[in-house]
Amino acid sequence: MSRPRKFPRFLDEWREANGEGFTPLSYLNQPDAVPFAIAAQWLFSPDFAEYRGGIFRTELPQGLTEDTRRILDQWFDKFGGDVGKVERIANQLTLWDLFAATDVEPYDEELRQFARSIGRSWNALLKTEFPDRDFTVDVCDEDGSYGPQVTFSSVLIVADQSPVVVYETDSGSADTTVHGIHVDLPRTVLEHLAGRRLVDEVDLRGVLGVEGRPDFAGVQRRIAGFLVDASGRHLALTAFEQLWFKQRSFAIQLLAGLLPQLDAAGQSGRTVSVDLVDLSGRAKEEVINELQRLRDPQLSAPVSVFRYS
16 A cells, blocks of 8 residues: 655645645536647556566657667667566656756656556556566656656566576587577587487468458467477578567467476477577567567476577
8 A cells, every 4th residue: 555645846836825625626617628648548557568578668659760760779789689678777767857948956856746547547557458578667757867767677587486588509519419508509409400300390381361361370389389299300490580570479379388398398308399480680670679578387397499600
């Protein structure tokens, strides 16, 4: 339960003049208040857009603009793909900047409380809209900061909670007999393995079935059918990058399904490799981040993921 908030000084003065029964909502009953209160929806209840594995607030009906995406790309490059760091910068709201057209000094203490109220709203909204993700909502209102600031970022799973463990792998290596998921397996390596008749291939460009309806169930059956009894073999998922960018929710569902299937194979003593072939740097980064964020408490041990450099 939250603590009752103190009324701001200007509201106390207004209540003294008009009556103790008046509340902050009573104060909004003024001729000029309606458009400001309506616009404040985007302050307390922003829209969100997902980009490169991160969640970003937006004030525009169309979501993130191309300019915003370019800026985010620059930050992803700067921070080595760390989603949380990019979210923390991009989602920051600075109240001094928001109210740059007015003198905010008389409202110093009130703005600190205002920032905390915004943080509470964001926290509740993020939990509602993204129940499968964890976020940290930070409110900075300390002396010496650039005014009250609010931001949020995704919470990374710590190593002992992660369903996967990621290993950096040399792209020149053709020794990919290790059990797990091989991310961005070079095509030259795949061709080498295919020459040894060790590869079954699922071309995900064929995921669209009759009349353009995605045949998701068919793809999942093919993958499950391979993983249920294969041993010492590779399952190459080609065109995974196209699926990742065009059918993101199904691609994530597919990744989540691989973890228990590979875990079951490992427990039965079978070595199986699932290969995601020829990914761009961006797709590889996002897939790794998503694998680390997935949760499956039923796994007997983290699944090995090999990232090719």
